Amino acid sequence: MSEFYTRYGDGSPTRVSADEMRRDLEVGTNDAADRGKIPALSQSELDHLFDICTRPDKTVSVERGNEVVVTFDAGTLKLPIRAGVPMDRSSAILTHERAFCSDTMELAHVDYSYKQLKAIIHEETAAMEHVQLNTIIPIFYGAMPNLGLYTKPDGPIENWSELLPLAKISEAKAAQEEAMEHAIKDMVYVASRMYEAGADGINFDTVGASGDADVLASLKAVEILKNKYPDIAIEFGMSGEFILGMHGDLFFDGKRLAGLYPHQQVKVAEKAGATIFGAVINTNSSRTFAWNLARTVTFVKACTEAASIPVHVNVGMGVGAIPNSNTPAVDAVSRADKALVEIGKADGL
Amino acid sequence: MSIEDIFLEARETILQCDQERAVRLAERALAEGYDPVEVISSGFSYGIRQMGELFGRGEVFLPQLIMSSEVMKAAVQILDAAIIQGETTQYKGTIVIATVEGDVHDIGKGIVVSLLKTQGIQVYDMGRDVSTVKIIEKALEVKADIIGTSALLTTTLMSQKKLEDELRKNGLRDQFKTMVGGAPATQRWADRIGADAYAEDAAEAVTKALLLLNRT
Numbered sequence: 001m002s003e004f005y006t007r008y009g010d011g012s013p014t015r016v017s018a019d020e021m022r023r024d025l026e027v028g029t030n031d032a033a034d035r036g037k038i039p040a041l042s043q044s045e046l047d048h049l050f051d052i053c054t055r056p057d058k059t060v061s062v063e064r065g066n067e068v069v070v071t072f073d074a075g076t077l078k079l080p081i082r083a084g085v086p087m088d089r090s091s092a093i094l095t096h097e098r099a100f101c102s103d104t105m106e107l108a109h110v111d112y113s114y115k116q117l118k119a120i121i122h123e124e125t126a127a128m129e130h131v132q133l134n135t136i137i138p139i140f141y142g143a144m145p146n147l148g149l150y151t152k153p154d155g156p157i158e159n160w161s162e163l164l165p166l167a168k169i170s171e172a173k174a175a176q177e178e179a180m181e182h183a184i185k186d187m188v189y190v191a192s193r194m195y196e197a198g199a200d201g202i203n204f205d206t207v208g209a210s211g212d213a214d215v216l217a218s219l220k221a222v223e224i225l226k227n228k229y230p231d232i233a234i235e236f237g238m239s240g241e242f243i244l245g246m247h248g249d250l251f252f253d254g255k256r257l258a259g260l261y262p263h264q265q266v267k268v269a270e271k272a273g274a275t276i277f278g279a280v281i282n283t284n285s286s287r288t289f290a291w292n293l294a295r296t297v298t299f300v301k302a303c304t305e306a307a308s309i310p311v312h313v314n315v316g317m318g319v320g321a322i323p324n325s326n327t328p329a330v331d332a333v334s335r336a337d338k339a340l341v342e343i344g345k346a347d348g349l
Numbered sequence: 350m351s352i353e354d355i356f357l358e359a360r361e362t363i364l365q366c367d368q369e370r371a372v373r374l375a376e377r378a379l380a381e382g383y384d385p386v387e388v389i390s391s392g393f394s395y396g397i398r399q400m401g402e403l404f405g406r407g408e409v410f411l412p413q414l415i416m417s418s419e420v421m422k423a424a425v426q427i428l429d430a431a432i433i434q435g436e437t438t439q440y441k442g443t444i445v446i447a448t449v450e451g452d453v454h455d456i457g458k459g460i461v462v463s464l465l466k467t468q469g470i471q472v473y474d475m476g477r478d479v480s481t482v483k484i485i486e487k488a489l490e491v492k493a494d495i496i497g498t499s500a501l502l503t504t505t506l507m508s509q510k511k512l513e514d515e516l517r518k519n520g521l522r523d524q525f526k527t528m529v530g531g532a533p534a535t536q537r538w539a540d541r542i543g544a545d546a547y548a549e550d551a552a553e554a555v556t557k558a559l560l561l562l563n564r565t
Binding site: 009247324 | 406408409410411412413415416419459532533535536537538549
């Protein structure tokens with residue numbers, strides 16, 4: 001019986017039979033359908049996924065004409081920081097534009113949080129102006145809302161992660177609400193300065209990393225920015241497949257934010273004024289690539305069907321079916337990309 | 350009230366975070382002569398496991414999860430008192446649990462601790478950023494059956510291997526069962542370092558701990 005080379009979600013290689021692969025695809029799509037209360041993939045879509053997963057080629061690609069654009073998060077942290085290539089941020093951007101043929105790029109600081117950036121905003125605006133003089137592709141400026149940074153000892157507010165285990169629920173909720181006010185102010189300030197310095201767009205990255213209050217603060221910041229600059233492009237990238245209810249009683253446009261899955265998250269992002277939505281589906285490191293891929297594509301398909309704005313799926317380490325390893329394996333990355341575009345109908349990655 | 354009705358209502362009180370009703374039910378179960386251990390394990394504990402699963406699916410939120418564990422604590426306190434009074438206190442086993450050295454993440458471990466306690470396992474929670482030496486010392490001191498370690502970072506994951514190595518080096522490996530967990534840990538990691546069990550989440554940690562104790 002023939003076996004196919006594949007991987008687990010932690011990147012370790014394995015071989016599985018056709019039956020095992022088909023079973024994992026089916027269980028994966030059913031898990032997404034069950035959790036998100038969305039349709040599972042059809043048999044023909046599962047067959048297509050099986051074909052993508054079992055092709056003997058080391059890498060695969062979309063058919064000519066089906067290419068999609070790419071946007072980045074933590075853009076200038078990838079080559080100089082994660083890969084350890086000794087280059088400055090502007091060289092990293094030029095490398096992306098002229099060697100990698102990236103469609104867009106993101107200028108980002110190593111202190112990748114809006115709160116930290118306000119103190120060095122003059123340096124960031126100068127960097128943006130310099131980069132814009134040398135590049136043609138659209139350049140985003142991005143950072144994370146990181147609501148947790150407003151808690152003691154980093155900030156002025158009590159830490160809800162410490163209050164909650166003590167069952168101080170109302171104090172924990174009040175602390176999150178207070179942090180939101182600070183975060184909104186910082187996000188609007190930094191984004192405004194960077195937009196006025198020439199950024200083609202602003203990226204709110206890893207939204208929801210501190211739970212539903214983190215999401216609400218970001219949505220409100222987007223709303224303010226959109227009113228202030230009607231033409232501003234804003235990418236709204238999530239941190240997880242459902243919004244973690246650290247507060248639980250926060251609403252936007254009449255919708256409770258906690259527990260929203262990608263096809264619901266995109267609607268609140270749209271309503272706030274976001275122009276690109278970054279869907280995130282978590283990779284389970286114990287499951288196979290096939291299981292993770294079927295699950296991811298199921299969530300993404302529901303999200304793109306619901307969306308009125310472009311959906312750029314996060315396909316990096318540990319999300320979008322990509323194995324959780326520092327340098328994701330190209331066999332998995334290219335297969336995930338192809339499946340997300342051809343079956344999930346992703347507008348970008 | 351039949352024992353099945355008690356179980357059902359106990360689960361409901363947890364899912365609805367209804368402390369007053371849970372306390373009344375615990376008192377009623379005792380008054381009607383039901384075994385408090387059974388009421389905890391098949392009633393309240395079952396409810397808390399359901400709550401954990403719903404939380405993992407984004408269907409209930411952290412404040413509710415915390416409130417439900419408070420409800421659980423209040424009910425168990427009443428039932429525990431009766432167990433002690435009746436001198437039937439019998440832990441299913443003892444576990445020493447810690448977040449490994451260099452790692453300060455312990456929200457998930459805290460949930461594991463709460464669930465293990467509800468299953469009649471004696472838990473020594475050493476907190477976070479705990480050295481391998483201290484973990485082993487504590488396990489020897491309390492004659493633990495299991496040592497459980499949590500690591501959230503790929504960089505601190507190696508401490509779980511260090512624990513296995515130290516136990517083997519000191520001839521203590523057969524004295525304890527070991528369990529590992531945390532975001533970067535996997536079953537394959539557990540196999541590679543020689544740990545006895547891996548748990549993906551709090552609910553599985555309970556199942557695996559009971560398996561290691563042969564108390565399922």
